[in-house]
Amino acid sequence: MHCGKKPDSKMSAVRRVAKSAKKVVDKVKHGPFMALDIPAGKATPAPPLGPTLGQRGIQIAQFCKQFNEMTRTIKEGTPLPTRITVNPDKTFSIVHYQPPMSFLIKHAAGISKGARQNMQETAGWITLKHVYEIAKLKSTDPINECKPLEQICKQVILVAKHCGVKVWDKDYDPEEYAKFRVERQKVVEEQDREWEEIRNAKLLRTG
Structure with a gap:
Protein backbone atom coordinates (compact mmCIF):
# COMPACT_ATOMS: atom_id res chain seq x y z
CA MET A 1 0.00 0.00 0.00
CA HIS A 2 2.76 2.40 0.91
CA CYS A 3 4.53 1.67 -2.35
CA GLY A 4 1.43 2.70 -4.30
CA LYS A 5 1.17 6.11 -2.58
CA LYS A 6 4.74 7.25 -3.10
CA PRO A 7 4.36 8.10 -6.82
CA ASP A 8 1.21 10.12 -6.03
CA SER A 9 3.06 12.01 -3.32
CA LYS A 10 5.92 12.75 -5.68
CA MET A 11 3.55 13.93 -8.40
CA SER A 12 1.79 16.21 -5.94
CA ALA A 13 5.10 17.70 -4.90
CA VAL A 14 6.04 18.31 -8.54
CA ARG A 15 2.70 20.00 -9.17
CA ARG A 16 3.16 22.25 -6.15
CA VAL A 17 6.64 23.26 -7.29
CA ALA A 18 5.41 23.89 -10.84
CA LYS A 19 2.50 25.97 -9.54
CA SER A 20 4.82 28.03 -7.37
CA ALA A 21 7.20 28.55 -10.27
CA LYS A 22 4.31 29.73 -12.46
CA LYS A 23 3.37 32.34 -9.85
CA VAL A 24 6.96 33.63 -9.86
CA VAL A 25 6.99 33.81 -13.66
CA ASP A 26 3.65 35.63 -13.68
CA LYS A 27 5.15 38.32 -11.45
CA VAL A 28 8.12 38.98 -13.77
CA LYS A 29 7.92 42.40 -15.39
CA HIS A 30 9.94 44.09 -18.10
CA GLY A 31 12.92 46.07 -16.90
CA PRO A 32 12.44 49.77 -16.14
CA TYR A 97 24.67 60.67 -23.92
CA GLN A 98 26.86 62.55 -26.35
CA PRO A 99 26.09 61.96 -30.05
CA PRO A 100 27.38 58.70 -31.56
CA MET A 101 31.04 58.62 -32.61
CA SER A 102 30.09 58.09 -36.25
CA PHE A 103 27.98 61.26 -36.22
CA LEU A 104 30.77 63.31 -34.61
CA ILE A 105 33.36 61.95 -37.04
CA LYS A 106 31.24 62.81 -40.09
CA HIS A 107 30.53 66.24 -38.64
CA ALA A 108 34.26 66.85 -38.12
CA ALA A 109 34.93 65.71 -41.69
CA GLY A 110 32.18 67.95 -43.05
CA ILE A 111 30.30 65.09 -44.69
CA SER A 112 26.76 63.79 -44.33
CA LYS A 113 27.42 60.20 -45.42
CA GLY A 114 30.16 57.72 -44.73
CA ALA A 115 31.64 55.37 -47.31
CA ARG A 116 29.25 52.72 -48.57
CA GLN A 117 32.14 50.32 -49.06
CA ASN A 118 33.62 51.09 -45.65
CA MET A 119 37.42 50.91 -45.75
CA GLN A 120 37.54 50.35 -49.52
CA GLU A 121 36.87 54.02 -50.25
CA THR A 122 37.58 57.38 -48.60
CA ALA A 123 34.60 59.54 -47.69
CA GLY A 124 36.42 62.30 -45.82
CA TRP A 125 39.41 63.37 -43.74
CA ILE A 126 40.01 64.29 -40.11
CA THR A 127 43.16 64.85 -38.05
CA LEU A 128 44.39 63.44 -34.76
CA LYS A 129 43.28 66.71 -33.20
CA HIS A 130 39.72 65.89 -34.25
CA VAL A 131 40.14 62.40 -32.81
CA TYR A 132 41.27 63.82 -29.47
CA GLU A 133 38.39 66.31 -29.28
CA ILE A 134 35.81 63.62 -30.11
CA ALA A 135 37.32 61.22 -27.57
CA LYS A 136 37.34 63.94 -24.92
CA LEU A 137 33.66 64.62 -25.57
CA LYS A 138 32.71 60.94 -25.51
CA SER A 139 34.66 60.42 -22.28
CA THR A 140 31.82 62.23 -20.48
CA ASP A 141 29.40 59.40 -21.29
CA PRO A 142 28.77 57.15 -18.26
CA ILE A 143 29.81 54.08 -20.24
CA ASN A 144 33.29 55.59 -20.78
CA GLU A 145 33.87 56.94 -17.26
CA CYS A 146 36.49 54.32 -16.39
CA LYS A 147 38.17 54.17 -19.80
CA PRO A 148 41.50 55.94 -20.35
CA LEU A 149 41.36 58.68 -23.00
CA GLU A 150 43.91 56.82 -25.13
CA GLN A 151 41.57 53.82 -25.39
CA ILE A 152 38.67 56.06 -26.45
CA CYS A 153 40.92 57.70 -29.07
CA LYS A 154 41.73 54.28 -30.53
CA GLN A 155 38.01 53.53 -30.66
CA VAL A 156 37.37 56.81 -32.51
CA ILE A 157 40.07 55.94 -35.07
CA LEU A 158 38.52 52.48 -35.60
CA VAL A 159 35.03 53.93 -36.11
CA ALA A 160 36.49 56.51 -38.52
CA LYS A 161 38.03 53.75 -40.62
CA HIS A 162 34.70 51.93 -40.78
CA CYS A 163 33.08 55.18 -41.91
CA GLY A 164 35.70 55.51 -44.64
CA VAL A 165 37.21 58.61 -43.01
CA LYS A 166 40.98 58.98 -43.24
CA VAL A 167 42.82 60.08 -40.09
CA TRP A 168 45.84 62.32 -40.74
CA ASP A 169 48.63 62.55 -38.18
CA LYS A 170 49.15 66.19 -39.19
CA ASP A 171 47.14 69.11 -40.55
CA TYR A 172 46.11 68.87 -44.20
CA ASP A 173 45.78 71.57 -46.85
CA PRO A 174 42.21 72.98 -46.68
CA GLU A 175 42.23 73.76 -50.40
CA GLU A 176 43.26 70.21 -51.23
CA TYR A 177 40.48 68.88 -49.03
CA ALA A 178 37.96 71.22 -50.65
CA LYS A 179 38.88 69.77 -54.06
CA PHE A 180 38.58 66.26 -52.65
CA ARG A 181 35.08 67.00 -51.34
CA VAL A 182 33.94 68.29 -54.74
CA GLU A 183 35.12 65.08 -56.41
CA ARG A 184 33.69 62.99 -53.60
CA GLN A 185 30.28 64.61 -54.01
CA LYS A 186 30.21 63.44 -57.62
CA VAL A 187 30.93 59.89 -56.46
CA VAL A 188 28.17 60.06 -53.83
CA GLU A 189 25.64 61.35 -56.36
CA GLU A 190 26.52 58.53 -58.75
CA GLN A 191 26.20 55.98 -55.93
CA ASP A 192 22.82 57.44 -54.97
CA ARG A 193 21.60 57.05 -58.56
CA GLU A 194 22.78 53.45 -58.70
CA TRP A 195 21.12 52.58 -55.39
CA GLU A 196 17.89 54.24 -56.51
CA GLU A 197 17.91 52.21 -59.73
CA ILE A 198 18.48 48.99 -57.77
CA ARG A 199 15.67 49.91 -55.38
CA ASN A 200 13.23 50.67 -58.20
CA ALA A 201 14.14 47.41 -59.93
CA LYS A 202 13.35 45.45 -56.74
CA LEU A 203 10.03 47.24 -56.38
CA LEU A 204 9.10 46.31 -59.95
CA ARG A 205 9.95 42.65 -59.33
CA THR A 206 7.88 42.49 -56.14
CA GLY A 207 5.03 44.70 -57.44
Missing part, protein backbone atom coordinates in the same frame (compact mmCIF):
# COMPACT_ATOMS: atom_id res chain seq x y z
CA PHE A 33 15.08 50.90 -18.65
CA MET A 34 14.58 52.08 -22.21
CA ALA A 35 17.31 52.89 -24.72
CA LEU A 36 16.32 55.16 -27.60
CA ASP A 37 18.01 57.51 -30.07
CA ILE A 38 16.15 60.83 -30.02
CA PRO A 39 17.05 63.97 -32.03
CA ALA A 40 17.83 66.98 -29.83
CA GLY A 41 14.91 69.38 -29.46
CA LYS A 42 12.65 67.29 -31.69
CA ALA A 43 10.89 64.85 -29.39
CA THR A 44 7.25 64.64 -30.51
CA PRO A 45 4.26 62.36 -29.77
CA ALA A 46 4.38 61.18 -33.39
CA PRO A 47 5.69 57.69 -34.28
CA PRO A 48 7.99 56.07 -33.56
CA LEU A 49 8.66 57.84 -30.23
CA GLY A 50 5.10 58.47 -29.07
CA PRO A 51 3.78 54.90 -29.36
CA THR A 52 6.99 53.51 -27.83
CA LEU A 53 6.59 55.71 -24.75
CA GLY A 54 2.86 55.08 -24.60
CA GLN A 55 3.42 51.32 -24.31
CA ARG A 56 5.27 51.97 -21.06
CA GLY A 57 2.58 54.26 -19.66
CA ILE A 58 4.75 57.38 -19.88
CA GLN A 59 3.01 60.74 -20.23
CA ILE A 60 4.15 61.51 -23.76
CA ALA A 61 3.56 65.26 -23.77
CA GLN A 62 5.40 65.66 -20.47
CA PHE A 63 8.33 63.59 -21.72
CA CYS A 64 8.65 65.55 -24.97
CA LYS A 65 8.55 68.86 -23.12
CA GLN A 66 11.19 67.74 -20.61
CA PHE A 67 13.51 66.22 -23.24
CA ASN A 68 13.31 69.22 -25.56
CA GLU A 69 14.03 71.54 -22.66
CA MET A 70 17.03 69.44 -21.60
CA THR A 71 18.50 69.54 -25.11
CA ARG A 72 17.69 73.14 -26.06
CA THR A 73 21.38 74.14 -26.06
CA ILE A 74 22.30 71.34 -28.49
CA LYS A 75 21.93 71.81 -32.24
CA GLU A 76 18.42 70.74 -33.16
CA GLY A 77 18.21 67.34 -34.78
CA THR A 78 21.51 66.04 -33.37
CA PRO A 79 20.98 62.33 -32.60
CA LEU A 80 21.30 61.63 -28.87
CA PRO A 81 21.46 58.11 -27.41
CA THR A 82 18.95 58.41 -24.56
CA ARG A 83 18.42 56.20 -21.51
CA ILE A 84 15.03 56.39 -19.80
CA THR A 85 14.24 54.92 -16.38
CA VAL A 86 10.53 54.24 -15.82
CA ASN A 87 9.43 54.12 -12.18
CA PRO A 88 6.54 51.97 -10.86
CA ASP A 89 4.36 55.09 -10.56
CA LYS A 90 5.03 55.84 -14.27
CA THR A 91 7.26 58.82 -13.50
CA PHE A 92 10.56 58.77 -15.36
CA SER A 93 14.09 60.09 -15.48
CA ILE A 94 16.08 60.92 -18.62
CA VAL A 95 19.82 60.70 -19.27
CA HIS A 96 21.17 61.48 -22.73
